Amino acid sequence: xxxxxxxxxxxxxxxxxxxxxxxxxxxxxxxxxxxxxxxxxxxxxxxxxxxxxxxxxxxxxxxxxxxxxxxxxxxxxxxxxxxxxxxxxxxxxxxxxxxxxxx
Amino acid sequence: xxxxxxxxxxxxxxxxxxxxxxxxxxxxxxxxxxxxxxxxxxxxxxxxxxxxxxxxxxxxxxxxxxxxxxxxxxxxxxxxxxxxxxxxxxxxxxxxxxxxxxxxxxxxxxxxxxxxxxxxxxxxxxxxxxxxxxxxxxxxxxxxxxxxxxxxxxxxxxxxxxxxxxxxxxxxxxxxxxxxxxxxxxxxxxxxxxxxxxxxxxxxxxxxxxxxxxxxxxxxxxxxxxxxxxxxxxxxxxxxxxxxxxxxxxxxxxxxxxxxxxxxxxxxxxxxxxxxxxxxxxxxxxxxxxxxxxxxxxxxxxxxxxxxxxxxxxxxxxxxxxxxxxxxxxxxxxxxxxxxxxxxxxxxxxxxxxxxxxxxxxxxxxxxxxxxxxxxxxxxxxxxxxxxxxxxxxxxxxxxxxxxxxxxxxxxxxxxxxxxxxxxxxxxxxxxxxxxxxxxxxxxxxxxxxxxxxxxxxxxxxxxxxxxxxxxxxxxxxxxxxxxxxxxxxxxxxxxxxxxxxxxxxxxxxxxxxxxxxxxxxxxxxxxxxxxxxxxxxxxxxxxxxxxxxxxxxxxxxxxxxxxxxxxxxxxxxxxxxxxxxxxxxxxxxxxxxxxxxxxxxxxxxxxxxxxxxxxxxxxxxxxxxxxxxxxxxxxxxxxxxxxxxxxxxxxxxxxxxxxxxxxxxxxxxxxxxxxxxxxxxxxxxxxxxxxxxxxxxxxxxxxxxxxxxxxxxxxxxxxxxxxxxxxx
Numbered sequence: 120x121x122x123x124x125x126x127x128x129x130x131x132x133x134x135x136x137x138x139x140x141x142x143x144x145x146x147x148x149x150x151x152x153x154x155x156x157x158x159x160x161x162x163x164x165x166x167x168x169x170x171x172x173x174x175x176x177x178x179x180x181x182x183x184x185x186x187x188x189x190x191x192x193x194x195x196x197x198x199x200x201x202x203x204x205x206x207x208x209x210x211x212x213x214x215x216x217x218x219x220x221x222x
Numbered sequence: 223x224x225x226x227x228x229x230x231x232x233x234x235x236x237x238x239x240x241x242x243x244x245x246x247x248x249x250x251x252x253x254x255x256x257x258x259x260x261x262x263x264x265x266x267x268x269x270x271x272x273x274x275x276x277x278x279x280x281x282x283x284x285x286x287x288x289x290x291x292x293x294x295x296x297x298x299x300x301x302x303x304x305x306x307x308x309x310x311x312x313x314x315x316x317x318x319x320x321x322x323x324x325x326x327x328x329x330x331x332x333x334x335x336x337x338x339x340x341x342x343x344x345x346x347x348x349x350x351x352x353x354x355x356x357x358x359x360x361x362x363x364x365x366x367x368x369x370x371x372x373x374x375x376x377x378x379x380x381x382x383x384x385x386x387x388x389x390x391x392x393x394x395x396x397x398x399x400x401x402x403x404x405x406x407x408x409x410x411x412x413x414x415x416x417x418x419x420x421x422x423x424x425x426x427x428x429x430x431x432x433x434x435x436x437x438x439x440x441x442x443x444x445x446x447x448x449x450x451x452x453x454x455x456x457x458x459x460x461x462x463x464x465x466x467x468x469x470x471x472x473x474x475x476x477x478x479x480x481x482x483x484x485x486x487x488x489x490x491x492x493x494x495x496x497x498x499x500x501x502x503x504x505x506x507x508x509x510x511x512x513x514x515x516x517x518x519x520x521x522x523x524x525x526x527x528x529x530x531x532x533x534x535x536x537x538x539x540x541x542x543x544x545x546x547x548x549x550x551x552x553x554x555x556x557x558x559x560x561x562x563x564x565x566x567x568x569x570x571x572x573x574x575x576x577x578x579x580x581x582x583x584x585x586x587x588x589x590x591x592x593x594x595x596x597x598x599x600x601x602x603x604x605x606x607x608x609x610x611x612x613x614x615x616x617x618x619x620x621x622x623x624x625x626x627x628x629x630x631x632x633x634x635x636x637x638x639x640x641x642x643x644x645x646x647x648x649x650x651x652x653x654x655x656x657x658x659x660x661x662x663x664x665x666x667x668x669x670x671x672x673x674x675x676x677x678x679x680x681x682x683x684x685x686x687x688x689x690x691x692x693x694x695x696x697x698x699x700x701x702x703x704x705x706x707x708x709x710x711x712x713x714x715x716x717x718x719x720x721x722x723x724x725x726x727x728x729x730x731x732x733x734x735x736x737x738x739x740x741x742x743x744x745x746x747x748x749x750x751x752x753x754x755x756x757x758x759x760x761x762x763x764x765x766x767x768x769x770x771x772x773x774x775x776x777x778x779x780x781x782x783x784x785x786x787x788x789x790x791x792x793x794x795x796x797x798x799x800x801x802x803x804x805x806x807x808x809x810x811x812x813x814x815x816x817x818x819x820x821x822x823x824x825x826x827x828x829x830x831x832x833x834x835x836x837x838x839x840x841x842x843x844x845x846x847x848x849x850x851x852x853x854x855x856x857x858x859x860x861x862x863x864x865x866x867x868x869x870x871x872x873x874x875x876x877x878x879x880x881x882x883x884x885x886x887x888x889x890x891x892x893x894x895x896x897x898x899x900x901x902x903x904x905x906x907x908x909x910x911x912x913x914x915x916x917x918x919x920x921x922x923x924x925x926x927x928x929x930x931x932x933x934x935x936x937x938x939x940x941x942x943x944x945x946x947x948x949x950x951x
Contacts, residue, residue: 142436171399171404172438173404173435176433177435179424183430184429207409207420208406208420209409209421209422210424
């Protein structure tokens with residue numbers, strides 16, 4: 120499974136991204152987000168070592184969706200590799216959620 | 223096979239092609255051809271391998287390709303001169319790259335120490351001394367996203383990009399991802415060319431409920447400042463050609479020193495197309511958000527603004543306006559099984575046509591009748607179809623020849639000899655089934671030529687020869703066969719030594735009187751070895767025997783021409799295909815056999831005065847001034863218990879390798895025809911003395927004689943090897 124769920128003290132569901140977000144991870148990642156739709160979410164990017172174009176699409180789409188649903192969406196603990204990948208893919212690091220990128 | 227495995231398989235097939243390109247390009251550069259097209263082709267080959275390897279997370283391969291590519295990039299930029307040392311290092315690196323590809327494909331291992339040493343050697347080529355080998359414990363370096371910073375640092379070590387600004391609009395199609403490529407990899411390659419500002423257009427990203435996770439809805443605009451030209455920029459997209467839209471527009475020349483027509487044209491096109499250099503909404507936002515994470519972005523705004531900036535895309539495959547490349551003929555990849563099946567079917571068609579002709583003949587229809595005329599046309603058409611189908615499977619021998627330079631380098635290094643390889647006739651085509659079985663004997667012959675044929679540099683200098691020895695490998699078509707020659711300019715065969723060794727090993731009598739040719743052919747005898755010590759290179763004294771048997775198994779022959787002090791030439795003559803054969807149809811003890819026409823020198827009716835007994839059952843026939851052993855094919859194959867009377871038979875004078883001649887006794891000759899070869903091993907089992915089978919026009923199966931095997935069987939029956947040698951030839 121590319122993703123897993125844990126709980127934080129605020130009981131905000133956390134979606135933990137897997138290490139490798141390549142083409143094979145895109146569909147499971149989208150499914151995981153769809154499953155959590157309707158509630159605020161924090162996405163833990165601490166373990167991410169690789170991020171490809173399709174998983175970026177899913178992350179952006181999720182951010183748009185949560186925005187449209189007027190629910191909080193945030194990326195937390197982004198790894199250096201995750202930030203580098205975002206830079207390479209031309210996406211401002213804070214474009215992925217209204218919570219900013221808390222490190 | 224799942225789709226990913228199929229893509230991976232295609233990747234490895236393409237790797238082989240790229241490796242061939244790489245090697246031939248490097249050899250061309252080594253030979254003094256240093257035009258940008260050649261250097262670019264070499265760079266592209268490594269680049270493509272790296273790109274694909276990255277998609278499959280083949281980290282070792284990616285790491286090494288990355289270092290190699292960096293060195294090639296310096297070569298391409300003119301920062302590195304293609305000296306003998308540099309090309310030598312790169313050729314060795316190409317060998318390691320090939321090993322890594324094969325290890326990734328076949329699951330084997332590579333010589334890690336060699337790989338590391340070459341990596342360091344390549345890195346040391348960095349003109350600024352800034353080259354580094356990526357850490358081995360960081361699998362992500364060099365390919366994916368984390369290394370971007372490293373890459374940019376590396377670029378900092380290079381002269382600052384000057385001159386050109388490009389704006390690139392890159393829109394991947396879903397196929398790009400489906401083929402296991404990734405936009406991130408392409409973008410990373412772009413950043414290697416210079417200073418890149420990348421902005422992502424997210425305007426087409428839908429809400430999750432409408433998102434196809436395996437589709438493609440992002441596009442990118444890259445502003446690139448680089449010293450490279452438009453062709454180099456476009457090269458980045460070659461690997462994903464057809465799987466994305468790419469629009470490249472040149473913006474400005476900073477130095478203005480040279481007039482780049484392509485850049486100007488591209489710039490004009492850009493201006494006509496509209497505001498191609500406009501930043502996307504994301505870029506505008508990026509400009510307003512100096513620090514990541516400092517502010518929340520209104521994504522709905524991003525999407526709205528993104529829509530406003532459309533750049534007319536052009537297919538990635540659109541050719542460069544100034545590209546001087548010649549268009550390659552369109553090709554398709556076809557599964558070999560399909561071609562084999564087609565060849566089998568055409569073989570059946572040929573047999574069927576022959577059977578039909580037989581029926582027409584038996585029906586007593588006149589030659590001038592419409593049926594016979596139609597049959598003639600059918601025969602011609604069948605033959606044309608057969609030739610065309612065989613041409614599909616024909617391949618240039620280049621695929622075998624291209625493995626030889628590496629072999630030469632390795633053997634030369636092991637023996638401490640300096641060797642120059644010259645190849646000719648690489649485009650000569652031969653059936654794939656022959657090519658596949660050519661590699662081993664050829665490899666052994668080349669090893670032998672260097673190890674045993676060429677003298678040491680010191681010995682050569684003493685003899686007034688250049689220290690560098692030469693091995694020439696050539697291929698040509700001759701009389702419907704392919705002839706491959708391996709020639710060296712070494713010492714030639716040391717005949718007294720060869721004869722002494724053969725006598726010591728009991729292969730010939732010590733006092734046997736042998737011609738030069740017969741002595742030369744002794745090296746093909748099983749177990750013969752002239753090496754004073756067994757070397758790792760040429761095997762253990764079974765080499766030339768194995769070579770000879772491999773060639774014979776292909777229906778070929780091998781011969782030697784050697785001149786003391788001047789070198790030796792080994793000549794292989796092989797059939798162009800293993801699918802059809804021109805044969806003489808004969809009868810032996812009521813059985814129909816086919817004798818390969820290439821083996822037959824002449825046919826004759828033995829006369830009483832010509833046939834002589836040698837004691838026992840052995841007989842010879844006098845043909846002109848030579849006595850030739852008579853071999854009764856019926857007896858050798860067990861069709862009859864007693865030897866036939868030669869006077870009631872027909873003798874086929876056949877020639878073995880090295881010119882040894884024998885006369886095969888058969889009962890009668892029925893005619894000559896082309897027959898379709900059917901493997902006996904595949905359909906029944908191996909039968910000694912029989913090479914294969916075929917189906918004749920009357921529907922009967924006829925066996926194809928293995929002439930050399932029959933001769934060898936009779937030879938083993940012969941009372942004395944010496945007698946045979948003296949009688950031959």
